[in-house]
Amino acid sequence: MMIRPVCRVLALVAALILTGCSHSSPDNGRPQAWLAPGVNVTLPPPGIAPAISSQQLLTGRFNGQSQSLLVMLNADDKKVTLAxxxxxxxxxxxxxxxxxxxxxxxxxxxxxxxxxxxxxxxVMLSHWPLSAWQPQLPKGWTLLDKGDKRELRDARGRLVTEITYLQRKGKREPVSIEQHVFNYHITIQYLGD
Structure with a gap:
């Protein structure tokens, strides 16, 4: 499988093929990410309960191109692992x-x-509880659950990221991530059920 820049669309998979060993912010040791150009956020701590373990086929779309990749996600109260x-x-x-x-x-x-x-x-925006994200968001930004959707909005109320969920085996799990600012879409298909 040829991995091209379109893998950026596959936000869950991109972390995997990096050249650096560790990325962290200077103030608290936790990594940061961009929510929009010029707006970054420190990620919540890595732990989550209950634990998550899934095999996923991710299909990403960016600039009219699509790419798919199999990803294994495991997260518990101490760490998150993506393969x-x-x-x-x-x-x-x-x-x-x-x-x-x-x-x-x-x-x-x-x-x-x-x-x-x-x-x-x-990954964390999709799975971690709102309470883990609220203190991390920039001033005026909101993250809300509305039915089968989770919406991240900037300080002006514009939709930045929209995550769609389905009930699977009694759990609410993400099935798509639409990032409006960076203009990519990820579809998540769960495997091994």
């Missing part, structure tokens, strides 16, 4: 976010992709 796999099950990358920051391992050579903090922002 990207080829179509035949060969691990392409591994990214871990814990109390020491983001750590990545790259198994194949690939073009430069977004920083791990950017990828984790989409």
């Amino acid at each position: 990207g796999l080829s179509s035949v099950g060969i691990r392409l990358f591994l990214a871990t976010y814990d109390d020491r920051g983001i750590h990545t391992e790259q198994s194949v050579v690939a073009p430069q992709l977004p920083p791990a903090g950017q990828v984790l922002a989409d």
